[in-house]
Amino acid sequence: xxxxILIANRGEIAVRIVRCCREMGIESVxxxxxxxxxxxxxxxxxxxxxxxxxxxSESYLKKETIxxxxxxxxxxxxxxxxxxxxxxxxxAQLCEEQGICFIGPSSDVIRKMGDxxxxxxxxxxxxxxxxxxxxxxxxxxxxxxxxAGKIGYPVMIKASAGGGGKGIxxxxxxxxxxxxxxxxxxxxxxAFGNDDLYLEKLIINPHHVEIQILADHLGNIIxxxxxxxxxxxxxxxxxxxxxxxxxxxSLRAEMGECSVRAAKAAGYNSAGTVEFVVDANRRFYFIExxxxxxxxxxxxxxxxxxDLIREQIxxxxxxxxxxxxxxxxxxxxxxxxxxxxxxxxxxxALHFPSGFGVRTESYLFTGYNVTPxxxxxxxxxxxxxxxxxxxxxRMRRALEELVIQGVETNADLMHLVTFHPDFIKGKYDTGxxxxxxxxxxxxxxxxxxxx
Ligand code: ADP
Ligand code: ADP
Ligand code: MG
Numbered sequence: 001x002x003x004x005i006l007i008a009n010r011g012e013i014a015v016r017i018v019r020c021c022r023e024m025g026i027e028s029v030x031x032x033x034x035x036x037x038x039x040x041x042x043x044x045x046x047x048x049x050x051x052x053x054x055x056x057s058e059s060y061l062k063k064e065t066i067x068x069x070x071x072x073x074x075x076x077x078x079x080x081x082x083x084x085x086x087x088x089x090x091x092a093q094l095c096e097e098q099g100i101c102f103i104g105p106s107s108d109v110i111r112k113m114g115d116x117x118x119x120x121x122x123x124x125x126x127x128x129x130x131x132x133x134x135x136x137x138x139x140x141x142x143x144x145x146x147x148a149g150k151i152g153y154p155v156m157i158k159a160s161a162g163g164g165g166k167g168i169x170x171x172x173x174x175x176x177x178x179x180x181x182x183x184x185x186x187x188x189x190x191a192f193g194n195d196d197l198y199l200e201k202l203i204i205n206p207h208h209v210e211i212q213i214l215a216d217h218l219g220n221i222i223x224x225x226x227x228x229x230x231x232x233x234x235x236x237x238x239x240x241x242x243x244x245x246x247x248x249x250s251l252r253a254e255m256g257e258c259s260v261r262a263a264k265a266a267g268y269n270s271a272g273t274v275e276f277v278v279d280a281n282r283r284f285y286f287i288e289x290x291x292x293x294x295x296x297x298x299x300x301x302x303x304x305x306x307d308l309i310r311e312q313i314x315x316x317x318x319x320x321x322x323x324x325x326x327x328x329x330x331x332x333x334x335x336x337x338x339x340x341x342x343x344x345x346x347x348x349a350l351h352f353p354s355g356f357g358v359r360t361e362s363y364l365f366t367g368y369n370v371t372p373x374x375x376x377x378x379x380x381x382x383x384x385x386x387x388x389x390x391x392x393x394r395m396r397r398a399l400e401e402l403v404i405q406g407v408e409t410n411a412d413l414m415h416l417v418t419f420h421p422d423f424i425k426g427k428y429d430t431g432x433x434x435x436x437x438x439x440x441x442x443x444x445x446x447x448x449x450x451x
Contacts, residue, residue, distance in 0.1 A: 001317050002026050002077040002101065006070040007045065009081025010060065012361045012380060013295070014041035017079050020309040029073050031066060033059035035371045040363040049073060054373045060084045063091045070100050077101035077316060083375060086292040087114045087163065103316040105270040105291050113266050113289045117160040117198045123286045126265035128258055131277065131285040133200035141181040145174055147199050154204075157181060159188035160196035162288075165235030167191060170202055200287075205431030206277035207246045208232065209284065211259035212300045214311050215268045216321045223256040224300050224308075225330050231417065233433045238410070239417060240296040241335040242303050245388065245426025251282055262286065271297075271312040280429075295338070295377070298361060302334035302384040333391040334384040337399065337417075340376040342408035345369070353401035357384045357394050370407050378409060388426060392418055416440045 004027040007017050014030055018041055021028040029047040032039060035054035042048040049069045052059035061084060070078055078100055080086035086104065093107035104110070113119045117137055120130050134147040137160065148155045148171065157180055159167025167188030169180040181197065189195040208229045215221040228244030229237040243252070259274035266289065273290040297308045311322065339362075347368045352360040362379035364370075370378065381398050385391035399415040420436055422428045 001319075002313070004029060004046075004073070004075045004077075005103070005313070006031065006066070006073065006075035006078045007041065007081065008060065008066050008078050009084055009086075010036050010039065010041060010363075010374065012363045012377060013081040013293075015044060015363045016361055017081060017309060018044045020307065020313065023307075024310060024313065026313070029075055031060070031069055033373070035373050039368070040365060047073060054371065056084065056374065063088075063094055066091075067094055067098055067100065071098070075100065077103055077313075079103040079313070080292065082292055082295055083164070087290070089114055101316055103270075103313055105268055105272065109266055109268055109270075110291050113268075113272075113291050115160050115196075116158065116162060116288050117196065119266075119289055120198075120286070122265055123262055126261060128262050128265070128286050129284065131200040131203060131287060134198050137196050137198050138181075141178040144181050144197070144199060145177045148174070148177065151199060151201050154202040156200045156202045157184040157197050158200055159184060159192060159194070160198055161188065161192035161194040163192070163290075165232070167197070168235050203277050203279050203285070205429045206230075206279050207244070207429050208237070208275065209244050209247065209255065209278050210273045210275040210290075210294075211255055212297070212308070213259055213263045213268065213272045213274060214308075214315070214321055214323070215263050215270065215272070216315045217269050217318055218320050220321045220324075221260050221263050221268070222321065222323060222325045222328060223259050224304050224306065224328055226252065226255065227296055227299050229296060230428055230430045231423075231432055232430050233437075237296065238338050238340070238433075239336065239414065240299050241333070241388075241391070242299045243330060243333065246278065246282075246429075248282075251278075251284070255284055258284075258286075262289065270315055271308050277430075295380070296336055298359060298380065298382045299334045299336045302359070302382060303330045303332045304328055305331075332384045332386060333388045334382060335391050335395050336380050336382045337395065337411075337414040338377055339379040339381060339402070339404070339414070340410050341370050341378050342376075342410065343370075344372045345407045347404065348406035349403055350405070351401065351403035352379070353381065353398035357391075358398045359383070364404070378404065378407075392424065412444060413440060416443050419443075 007030040030045040031051040085091040089110040092102040095102035138144040157169045169184045185195040212224040229240045231239035278284045359382040383394040
């Protein structure tokens with residue numbers, strides 16, 4: 001097992017990893033930017049190291065500097081967290097070359113699966129259904145129009161290097177192609193330094209259902225069921241739950257089996273997620289694999305009782321999976337709400353909900369200054385219960401207890417989501433936000449007097 005892990009991330013995920021290391025008896029060292037001096041992960045970790053100025057391109061994305069720090073600080077492994085370098089094959093390769101373990105799959109697996117367009121090809125070769133789309137990359141708006149003509153409108157332009165909902169555009173007709181193409185290319189270039197684009201048939205308001213995978217270096221692969229992440233704003237997840245209210249037992253088994261097949265095809269060896277869209281007829285299509293731990297991983301932890309970060313670290317250390325497929329039983333329902341900052345500023349008052357079935361993952365404290373430099377995620381509120389209804393009611397009371405003062409957040413809006421009839425019934429898809437946000441916002445204005 002590792003002696004000391006360098007955590008190449010910040011915020012709530014860095015805190016989550018520090019805590020896990022401590023429970024495993026592993027020392028942790030966290031890197032931080034000037035803007036994160038005095039942040040919670042820095043205070044909690046066994047050691048810390050300032051890596052550069054606030055700008056992530058000069059700090060959290062500095063591959064060589066991070067590796068140099070890991071060497072100097074005597075770390076034998078690096079946990080990349082989420083975002084930043086977590087899906088960067090070049091960084092994983094540098095780690096391999098320099099004999100420091102990258103906690104994630106090997107660089108060639110990331111290369112195969114991190115690029116969405118090549119992942120699609122690999123999936124097709126292995127009998128995993130993918131969304132119909134362009135044969136390869138589309139290099140110009142002209143070429144995109146040609147390909148879209150074959151696929152049939154509406155289509156979706158997607159960035160091959162994409163993540164976090166960036167570089168994605170819906171295109172309803174030929175006339176919209178040029179503008180959408182240019183916008184997606186510019187957004188992808190800015191976010192990923194790569195403007196490779198491809199096309200997929202736009203599935204109208206699908207469900208986003210993803211399968212959590214664990215695979216070790218000894219050839220054992222299991223899945224831990226699904227998460228439904230269909231409550232999305234601009235293709236970004238804001239609420240996740242498991243099990244999915246949309247799946248039945250046979251579809252669950254089929255998608256699980258399919259994901260294991262996908263992971264096998266990729267030679268996968270870490271924690272990972274296979275993402276699908278599922279249409280109204282319950283036909284499912286692979287969209288991408290995330291070769292890292294995901295923001296919403298606690299939802300699966302709550303329903304299975306398995307610590308995914310711990311398993312991810314054990315796998316990276318070459319150990320065998322602690323569980324077989326038949327050991328996995330899902331006995332609870334869990335929901336996560338992402339609490340995002342709408343403004344920056346100092347946290348003047350803070351109270352996190354707790355009590356039976358409630359978990360908070362956050363890095364906030366009173367007096368902490370929320371800066372504009374990074375992802376806006378402030379906290380994740382996760383609840384679990386014996387039934388979906390119990391979990392929904394628990395989420396309401398958890399959000400009612402939550403106090404974050406000093407910055408604007410989406411907490412009240414998320415609270416209202418849990419009162420929306422479509423959500424209560426579990427009858428929602430990725431069109432939920434577009435369909436309902438105006439109504440929810442009008443509830444916000446009026447207050448929820450009647451409930
Ligand atoms: P996906 O959209 O692929 O499902 P997730 O929602 O799991 O991915 O989270 C990935 C996103 O998390 C990144 O694209 C980034 O916007 C954001 N992110 C990056 N770093 C952090 C961090 N330290 N804490 C929280 N979120 C982060
Ligand atoms: P990212 O890497 O940004 O997470 P994804 O490929 O996972 O990108 O897509 C993000 C979201 O966009 C999905 O969760 C889904 O809501 C929507 N989406 C992706 N592909 C399609 C598609 N072909 N049709 C309809 N919606 C899609
Ligand atoms: Mg995705």
